[in-house]
Amino acid sequence: DVKVTQSSRYLVKRTGEKVFLECVQDMDHENMFWYRQDPGLGLRLIYFSYDVKMKEKGDIPEGYSVSREKKERFSLILESASTNQTSMYLCASSPRTAYEQYFGPGTRLTVT
Amino acid sequence: QKEVEQNSGPLSVPEGAIASLNCTYSDRGSQSFFWYRQYSGKSPELIMFIYSNGDKEDGRFTAQLNKASQYVSLLIRDSQPSDSATYLCAVNKDGNNRLAFGKGNQVVVIP
Secondary structure, three states, X not given: OOOEEEOOOEEEEOOOOOEEEEEXXXXXXXXXXXXXXXXXXXXXXXXXXXXXXXXXXXXXXOOEEEEEEEOOEEEEEXXXXXXXXXXXXXXXXXXOOOOXXXXXXXXXXXXX | OOOEEOOOOOEEEEOOOOEEEEEEEOOOOOOOEEEEXXXXXXXXXXXXXXXXXXXXXXXXXXXXXXXXXXXXXXXEOOOOHHHOEEEEEEEEOOOOOOEEEOOOEEEEEEO
């Protein structure tokens, strides 16, 4: 079974803090993705990576950065958290030659 | 036009009935189609995928694909209360590894 884990299920941070969200997958997948999910807006892609040290902007990259130093790990960084970044953050991975994505359990981030 | 549209509002079905969900997509080059189930407060879980026109059955779930009409549907037979969830349709974006997701349809199975 594919397993994608995320560092925290719930996180509360203050405005202006730097926030790190980590994602680890154990299936040797090349592709990894970060989404946020908000009521009424659905899943929105923030960044994705198709290889170590590679990254591509998704649909809403502003205010976020990512890091992929190892194949199994993909980190999302909020440089200076703001209240409008309060959301559910979902990490996913997929193999190079297939499109199906497998999601981690999600991190519900609240910025106060 | 949105990439993936799921227009139906919440769907209430009695236990044991068939739940039918529809999804349309805009990119004719799409080749891979997925259905995810998402329970409230949880992450999406892949339940079905389909690549070819026609029907694909897996247990109580059937996915139907019609590329000419650009729609994909999901049927849930003998609906159970445990099927109460939001179902997301996803379609590959031509030329890369991304998926485009619909906003989802909520299904409520009434015992």
